[in-house]
Amino acid sequence: MADTVSITFVDPEGDSKERSTTIDRGKTLLEAGHTAGVEIEATCGERGRCRTCRVKIISGEVPPPTIQDTVQLGHEEVRENFRLACQTKVIADTKVMALPPKAEVGHQILSSDKSLADDDRMILDCGVDKYVVKATTPTEEHHQTSDWEEMLSVLPDNVSRDVSLEVLRKVPGAIRAQSGNMTVTTFNDRIIDVEAGDMSEHKYGMAFDIGTTSIVGTLINLETGETLADVGGVNPQAVYGGDLMSRIAYAQFDEKKLATLRGRALNALNDFIRDASQQAEIDAAHIYKIVIVGNTCMHHIILGVDVTYVGLAPYAPVIRDTLSLPARDLPLKRAVNAQVCFLPIVAGFVGADTMACVLATRIYDSEETRTLVDIGTNGEVVMGSKDRLMVCSAPAGPALEGAQIRHGMRGALGAIEKIAIDDDIACTVIGDTPAIGICGSGLIDACAKLATVEVLEKSGRLRRKNREDLPELLRNRLVDTPHGCEFILVDEDKSGKEEPIALTQADIRQVQLAKSAIYSGIVMLQQVMDVPDEVLEEVMMCGGFGNYINTESAVKIRLIPNLPLEKITYSGNAALMGAQMALLSETERNRAFELSQQMEHVALAARPEFQDIFVEAMSFLGPETSVGWSTDLAPQEAVSGGD
């Protein structure tokens, strides 16, 4: 199974000029265009800084948008499956319409300009401004003044006179180093940095999604929205407990242990800031804004705020407000000049990460009722429309992030992310290398496909009876061990480890607990809001699965309801995308606070009917149940049912 995909380019004038090419997965649509001999312009040099390479996905799996797609194209076009060819990595066979460049309407859109705002591109108002000025130092003739006043006098009136010690200490040197030529940086009109010379080009920010299991971050050029580096890794707190409750239990009533967890997270962030700066070859002192999202527990731990009561009924957070503080207060020593912004929290188990997903998906703006499902160690479900939003949090555990699974791993190089089963099993591995483990999307796919071929019973038990009815190759993969039954996904000789990659009965039970928690959350909100399946316009799955999730498999294992597959979309790591949006736009960051105050939280634990729904949701769909009750399955089927 080669890791290549087929891309077909359609001319906007008609289908007569179709050109196809085969290209490695992970390459961009722009590269595919070049291979296919289709001319797509990329004026900015493939940096996501312009709109000239704009294309529209006609069929096939639509890749989640990048922050550059959102910045350059706006939410409406992104939702209509427009993408920047230079930023979009091909993940499956796709049909693409190449488009003539849309007329540029100016880079930044100000909210006051209605006609431009209608364009629906994201407002780039990150709050960070750099002013290049020429200040004079005090003279004999005008001796009754100060460096600070001289500097202020050449800055606009909106700049605040307030000053921090850190900034003040830099002023006398900076104002004199280059004869008064200097750059003053403000965040929301308060001065946060002064430098000698013209340093206006260097204006960077970072967005972080701090999950219970993993941490991911992006370094972004605040002027252009360009992504300069991606970083990520396991949350180093994980050794103190894999899920939220065990993490809280560790630090409960114990300041020192809280400090330990906090130190680990801060160290990781500092390392990521260093790594990202090195990758992008920038000075971390030029990172001026950092947006952090994460669940309430991560949020509190990083702030050094007691999580004891987050872990005790009624699981109340200490604070829900949006926060903005200097990096040195945390401290994040690698980004000395940054302001760190935390998105708000809705309730104890509905944290800033969920708010970021709400921002990224714009569900608050929807005419129809939609639901977003953020699959992490907790699974948050948001349902509603522009009229009303409700939210709940389902305790999924870390299984779908690859944790507490024998060969589980993040969606990184060597992870099985896709599975096909016929007479035997075929695994797609990220990077096309020997498999070293299985990630969340692989686990979902494996369970679904194994259930389809009846290796897995609806109850979630690996088949024990009548194994002789199975194809031989599959049968041989079912192994009984002293610890229970398991299914060999990759044989030892093809594995990247020194053992076969297997899925154990215990692994499957973890997946079941996770998926039924999330499924129950969705059903619960449907009941509370009186939203039958037919009314649900879209289920937006979010989470750190990488580029791919098989929505059909997600339905098959009853992670999400059995809806027409075209109503099920995958939005990628929406929490990180939301953090990036708040990084690039104070409008978005402020919106998050308003939304957090309006959303209604449904506490699942307080609902007696939840347990019944949860138990009922444990089973998988059997081979007899068809997936996707809509008749229009063609595009999804073409891809996920293929190879």
Place this chain on the structure above:
Amino acid sequence: MADTVSITFVDPEGDSKERSTTIDRGKTLLEAGHTAGVEIEATCGERGRCRTCRVKIISGEVPPPTIQDTVQLGHEEVRENFRLACQTKVIADTKVMALPPKAEVGHQILSSDKSLADDDRMILDCGVDKYVVKATTPTEEHHQTSDWEEMLSVLPDNVSRDVSLEVLRKVPGAIRAQSGNMTVTTFNDRIIDVEAGDMSEHKYGMAFDIGTTSIVGTLINLETGETLADVGGVNPQAVYGGDLMSRIAYAQFDEKKLATLRGRALNALNDFIRDASQQAEIDAAHIYKIVIVGNTCMHHIILGVDVTYVGLAPYAPVIRDTLSLPARDLPLKRAVNAQVCFLPIVAGFVGADTMACVLATRIYDSEETRTLVDIGTNGEVVMGSKDRLMVCSAPAGPALEGAQIRHGMRGALGAIEKIAIDDDIACTVIGDTPAIGICGSGLIDACAKLATVEVLEKSGRLRRKNREDLPELLRNRLVDTPHGCEFILVDEDKSGKEEPIALTQADIRQVQLAKSAIYSGIVMLQQVMDVPDEVLEEVMMCGGFGNYINTESAVKIRLIPNLPLEKITYSGNAALMGAQMALLSETERNRAFELSQQMEHVALAARPEFQDIFVEAMSFLGPETSVGWSTDLAPQEAVSGGD
């Protein structure tokens, strides 16, 4: 020469009921009253918290007011020589009018109430408020909330929603420790502390005057204005240079040395905070506001701001603005919850200490032209009225603070502070102990009295010719040593040291440089503002001389112009008093900023005529020149010419 003074009490009804007593210097007027059998009420228990012991000084030296005098009596009464008997230490023979208690008009005066504001007592609006509230913690029924929001909901609307990490970390514990009963402290409506239980009684502040030579501080009850402890000592930076310029030279272009100076000052402040808290038996965590005044150099050093350019023409400060920052930012670790406020600076050599003197003397409110002279390591002179204020700074050096003088010392136990010369010399020593040195007021007195008896020539040279004309006892005190001539003030057998206490020729030269710098500053402003001596209503001398300065001697040595002595007053450590006022009143603190922007700075160095004035001012008045050209010298003469 016994260290007692005679106090006479006069009845307000007439002089018929005069009662006198002799009492130790340093006792209070209230104690004198009790000894004399005069009934003076002190309802508050002699704590300066009420007005019942109010008296008026009729004649004799008027002691400088304390902050309690100002708080309880107001500026107008203080200027009319009213004092609180319980707070006023007797310093000289005095005639006092005991008064029936003035009707109380309520303790706090709000500026909005015109009739009370007319009363002219100081507005107690320190900016620190303590709210005792009962908060509920989040419940199952109301789960979509947070500790922070629950606490805010029981606080007034004016309290800001902004929060620091330090405060936030205390909330979950404090809200739960006593069933929601808690005390929330704000400074200018921003929360700076939360505590369990009712802690409203504990609301303290400190005022510091950080001089080049010494540091003094006061711990004050912010609710009542009561002084709880006085602390002070030598500025431990002094080992790196006695005067400002040598201190600046040490730290110039050298961050590490700047950090050394800063560390020494901060350590001293931390120690003073600890000492004051121990003296008053309070918890330093209940110190919520600290006001610091000091010259530009001290101000910048404590902030860790480069003083390089403060020491180079045009001697511009880095910042002049009023500053307010959390103690942890400095850091002042002993006062974890305090906000530290720095009064503003006028110009490089006119610092926050001068602004504090302007506040304390209310010269900005004067109908007539007055001048205030703050005698420290630099001598600042402010001249003007409510219409206009000008200021200059004269480089006096530390001599009048007792530094760089062989036996020089602060005005503390064992210091010669007063001298009488007839056939021989008689020294008054603070605490009536054997002398161990001489302080500023003693130096002024010594030079003046020695000039009067012609031991000292007008030029400042110790007499070499015709010594045989001097009384024998004085003649014997003039000793020629290999290092030059000196005058023995206290013989070895009466000294508290193992050597005689002497005044050297070099000492006298230091005093001359200091006094002529200050004198020239006054003359310079008189010239610039066109203020002849006759127009000058008052010369207010300020400085850390302790309780006493002989104004006649100050005129004699030409420290200040030869004005009628009743026009020369001593305001004590007005810088510390101004800091105390800004501590107790945000109205005063805000006023300081306005004034700092309005005052006009005269740069002496930029005036070519200054050198001539300075040289001319070096000499003393000879015995032939009479001091105090006014005819009405009676009260001053009675005291300072006595014994």
